[in-house]
Amino acid sequence: MHRFFRAAAVTAALGLGLIAAFAQPAEAASKKTFKLGYSIYVGFEPLQWLKTSGVLKKWADKYGIDVQIVQINDYVGGINQFIAGDLDAFAMTDMDQLTMPAAGGVDSSIFLITDYSNGNDAIVSKTANSVKELEGQNIFLLQYSVSHYLLNRALILNGMKGVGAVKTTNISDAEISAAFISQPDMAHAVSWKPMIPDMVKGAPGSKIIFDSSKIPGEIMDVFVGNTATLKDNPDFAKALTGAWYEALGHLKANDATAAEIKQAMAGRLGTDVAGTEAQMATTHFFWTPAEAYEFLTAAKTKEIWDYVRTFCFEQGLYGQGADSVDAIGIELADKSVLGSPKAVKIRVDPTFAKLAMDGKL
Template sequence: MTITATSLRAKFATAGVIAAALALASCSPSAAPSAAPKTEFNIGWSIYAGWMPWPYAQQAGIVKKWADKYGIKINLVQVNDYVESVNQYTAGKFDGVTVTNMDALTIPAAGGKDTSAIIVGDYSNGNDGILLKGANSLAAIKGRQVYLVELSVSHYLLTRGLETAGLKSTDVKTVNTSDADIVGAFNAPDVNAAVAWNPQLSVMKGQAGVSEVFSSAQIPGEILDLMVVDTATLKANPNLGKALAGIWYETMALMQRQDAQGKAARAAMAKLSGTTPEVFDQQLKTTFLYADPKAAAAAADAPALVSTMTKVRDFSFSKGLFKGASSADAVGMAFPGAKTLGDPAHVTLRFDDSFMKLAADGKL
C-alpha cells in the first residue's frame, strides 16, 4: 500500500496552530456573536474514511439537492492538510469543517471561536492503535521510547492505554514523529513501540513480531469525528444545519446498502480518497459510523459524552494545549439538556443535537 499525506486524517494540532488560534480572540464570549443571514457557505473537509461521504455526496448531486431545498449553496472544499483545514475554519475562511472532538476543542474553541458540533459522524473503533515489537502485553511498554505524533489523538490514546495498565506518562518517553514518517521509523530495528492510525497502522501491524496491545476499540466513543459549524453563522442561518444533516443521512443510508448501489457508492468514496474499494472497506470496519440519526442524537445526549470530553480536555490542558489558561475549566463546553463543562460564562464548544433529531423525526 502506498501511503501519502493526502490519504490520511492527520489528527494533530501543533503549538503554532494553537497560538495562531488564540491570537484570534483575547476572550471567549458566553453567547455566540451575531452574524448576518446569507445564502452561500463553504465547508472544509480532508480525506479520511469517515468523512468521504461528504465529497461523494457532492459528486452524486446529494449536496445540491439539499442545498436547493433550502435555497442555499454549499461549497465543499477539500484541504489536503487536515490541520490546515481546521486552522482555516478557525480563521473564518470556512463556515464549517470536518474535525475530531479533540481538535474542535483545542483549536477553534480554545482560540475563542464559538463552534457547534451538529453531526456526530463516527468514532474510531480500531482505526488507532498502540504497537509493540517482541511483546503482546501493554505492560511491556514501560521504559520504552514510543514513536507517535505528539499532542495528537495518538498521544491521547497512549495516555488512556497507560491508565488501563496502571502506568503513567512518565513511564515512557515519547518521540515526536510525523504521520508521513512513522512507518519508516517503525521499520528501524531499534524502534520497538509506536502509536499510529490507519492506514499506517495496518501496514505497521503487518511486520513480523509486532503486536497491537491497545486500540481505540477499547475506548469506544472517545475519538469522535464531527461536522462543526460556526455558531453565529448557524444561528443566523439554521437552514445550513438542516441541509448538512439531510446530506449526511441520505448519504449514510445509501452507503450502508449491500446492493449494487451501495457498493458503487463505497467504491466511489474509495476512489475519491485515493485507495481501492477493498482497502476502503477495511477502513470502514474500524470506523463506527452513526448512520442512524437517532443513534447519533443519543450519543450526543448521553452522559458518556460529558465524561469523554472531560478526559479530552484534561489531557489537552495537561499538555499545554489551552495556552495561557490557568485551569482545564477555561474553555467551556455545552451539551444537550443544558449541561455544561468548564466555565459556563465562556462556552465556545457546543454539542447541538437539534439537527440530528430533525433527521431522526423525518422533519428535514
C-alpha cells in the same frame, strides 16, 4: 487520513480567533452560500460523493441555499481557515475542536457527528505483549495528536500514570510507518490506519497491543460550525444533515448506490474497495440520526469530554494563560457545562440529529 493537532498551531489559533471575533458578517441571517471544509479521511469521504452525485445540491436547493464542499489537504490549515471565518464549518476530531477553535477563542458547535474510531488508531509493538510492558519505554508518535491521547488512555486503563509512565518521541505521520519498519530499535509506536496495517505487516513479529475499540466514542469525528452562523442560518446544517444521512442510508443498505459510493471513496483514499471496507470496519459510523442523537445526549459523552479536556489541559494545549482545566466551557446536549459557564466555546448540539430522526428536515 489527517487526524492530528500541531502544537505550533495553538499560537496561530489564538491569533486567528481574535480575527474571527471581528470577522462575522453584519447580516448573517441573509447569508445564502456556505462552505464546508474537510480533509481526506474515511469517516468524511462520503462528502465528495454527495458533491458529485448532486445529492447535496438537492438538499441545498430545498432550503434555497448553496453549500460548497472544499477539500483541504492541509488539515491544520483547514481548521485555521475555519477559525479565521473563511469556512463556515470544518470536519475535525473532538480533541482538535478543543485545542484549536476553542483554545483560539472561537465559539463553535458540533452539529453532526459522523463516526468514532473503533480500531483505526492503535499501539503497535515489536517486543511488548501488553500495555503494562511499555512502562519506562520510548514510544514513537505524533505528539499532541489523537495518538498521544490514545496512549495516555491505554496507560491509565492499565493502572499506570498516563504518558508520564513512558518516554515519547515525536515523529510525523508521513514518516512513522517507514521508520518503524526500517529501524530495529524503534520498538513501539502509535499511529492510525492506513499506516498501522503496513507497520504490522512490514515489521515481522510486531503486534497491536491496544486500539481505539477499547475506548469507544472517545476519538470522535464531527462536523463543527461557527455557533453564530448556525444560529442565524440553521438551514445550512439542515441541508448537510439531510444529505449526509441519505448517503449513509445507501451505505447501510449496501445497495447499488452503496457500491458507487465506496468506489468513489476508494479513489479518494488511494486504495481499492476492499481497502475502503477495511477502514470502514474499524470506524463506528452513526448510520442513523437516532444513533447519533442517542450518543450526543448520553451521559457517557460528558465523561468522554472530561477525559479529553483533562488530557489537553495537562499537555498545555489550552494555550497561554489557561490556568485551569475549567478555563474553556463545554456545553453538553442537556445544556450542562463542563468548565466555566462564562467561557463556553464548544457546544454539543443534537438539534439537527433530532430533526432528522423525527423526519422533520
